[in-house]
Amino acid sequence: MTASNRSFCIHWLLLVGFLLDLSASALGAETRIPGKQLMVARFTTKPPIIDGVFSVGEWKSATPIHVDGSTPATAPGVVPNIPDLPVLVPPDSPADSSFTIYTLYDNDNLYVAVDVIDDFVFSDGPLPFLDDDVEVMIDGDRQPGDAWFAIICGDFDPFCPNPVVNNEGFKLTTSAGGDTLTDPGNNPNIVWESKAGLRPHGFVIEFRVPLNSINTIDTSWFSGNFRPESVFRRPQPGDIIGFNVAVGDDDNGGPSYFREKPAAHTDSFTAWDGRSIGWFVFAEADWGNLYFARRNE
Ligand SMILES: [Ca+2]
Ligand SMILES: [Ca+2]
Ligand SMILES: [Ca+2]
Ligand SMILES: [Ca+2]
Numbered sequence: 001m002t003a004s005n006r007s008f009c010i011h012w013l014l015l016v017g018f019l020l021d022l023s024a025s026a027l028g029a030e031t032r033i034p035g036k037q038l039m040v041a042r043f044t045t046k047p048p049i050i051d052g053v054f055s056v057g058e059w060k061s062a063t064p065i066h067v068d069g070s071t072p073a074t075a076p077g078v079v080p081n082i083p084d085l086p087v088l089v090p091p092d093s094p095a096d097s098s099f100t101i102y103t104l105y106d107n108d109n110l111y112v113a114v115d116v117i118d119d120f121v122f123s124d125g126p127l128p129f130l131d132d133d134v135e136v137m138i139d140g141d142r143q144p145g146d147a148w149f150a151i152i153c154g155d156f157d158p159f160c161p162n163p164v165v166n167n168e169g170f171k172l173t174t175s176a177g178g179d180t181l182t183d184p185g186n187n188p189n190i191v192w193e194s195k196a197g198l199r200p201h202g203f204v205i206e207f208r209v210p211l212n213s214i215n216t217i218d219t220s221w222f223s224g225n226f227r228p229e230s231v232f233r234r235p236q237p238g239d240i241i242g243f244n245v246a247v248g249d250d251d252n253g254g255p256s257y258f259r260e261k262p263a264a265h266t267d268s269f270t271a272w273d274g275r276s277i278g279w280f281v282f283a284e285a286d287w288g289n290l291y292f293a294r295r296n297e
Contacts, residue, residue, distance in 0.1 A: 034275040035242075035274075037288030037289065039063070040290075040291045040293050041103035041105045041291065042061050042063060042293045043104075043106065043293060043295045044104045045106065046061075048206060049206075050206045052178075052195035054204045062104050065101045066098070066100045067101065067247075068091070068094045069091045069097065069268065076288075077271075079270055087261070088257035089266055091249060094117060095117060096119055097117065097247060099115060099117065100114070102115070110210075110214070111206070112136055112207040114204070116247055118202045120252075121202065122252070122256075129175075135245065136173075136207055137172075137244040137281075138209065138243060141215060141216055141220075142284075143225070144283065145223060146164065147169040147184055150169075150184035150187065151184045151282070156186055164184075167232070170182065170183060172190075172207060175196065176196055176205075189213065191212075191213045192208065192210070192213060194208070214234055215232050217231050237292050237293070237294040238292065240289050240290065241289070242284055242287040249267060251264075251268075252265055257269060272288055
């Protein structure tokens with residue numbers, strides 16, 4: 001091999017290495033950067049039954065993702081580090097709080113199951129997100145701000161010049177007791193259902209989100225892409241949308257991690273994707289990614 005040939009080969013190898021590295025980070029493989037986790041939703045012709053029961057075989061064609069808080073500073077499995085919430089701390093162990101996410105879709109719906117390991121299950125209200133809960137976040141247009149702008153500048157606010165009502169970013173919460181909450185709460189077109197069920201050492205929550213609840217087109221004035229609200233495209237095979245799942249762990253009842261002083265057991269919150277320092281639950285840019293696999297994939 002001549003010197004110039006060898007130089008060419010080394011350059012080529014370096015370039016391949018760079019491209020592999022680039023594709024790995026683009027796909028979210030093994031990255032700890034917020035907003036880069038990737039999950040695959042497989043197509044099914046046998047939709048799961050949304051009954052809070054994880055039946056044998058029901059989710060077998062899904063590709064599950066297991067999440068725990070053992071590396072709380074970085075995704076996957078990030079625990080918010082919030083000075084104002086001193087008792088929000090990482091789970092003691094996977095037996096204290098950890099979870100596995102399953103996703104499937106068919107022609108009409110996205111299905112999500114979250115199987116939660118939890119040593120003390122509480123759902124004493126009144127706010128579902130302060131009970132043991134599962135929070136599913138969906139960012140159809142992969143543009144930030146939709147959920148938060150709708151919450152702070154919705155159509156209920158007479159002083160808001162451009163009220164935000166869209167299907168481009170939202171969060172769905174269901175407690176272990178089956179109480180639900182939709183954020184933002186001002187949009188009746190965000191349609192979904194869920195069912196919670198207890199199981200030994202934890203609980204299961206199954207969700208069904210109609211694809212017609214998810215808009216993949218950005219119509220928002222705050223991202224500079226204002227379009228008439230009638231512009232709508234639901235997720236298609238081959239699409240990637242923003243997606244995240246978090247589990248709240250209330251192990252003492254009452255206000256959970258909003259309490260001021262430590263209680264007997266650890267209250268916590270673990271998210272698949274996001275950032276620990278600077279955590280903001282409605283930061284859509286920090287949510288992970290969900291790929292709608294084509295039917296033959
Ligand atoms: Ca089921
Ligand atoms: Ca969005
Ligand atoms: Ca938007
Ligand atoms: Ca708990």
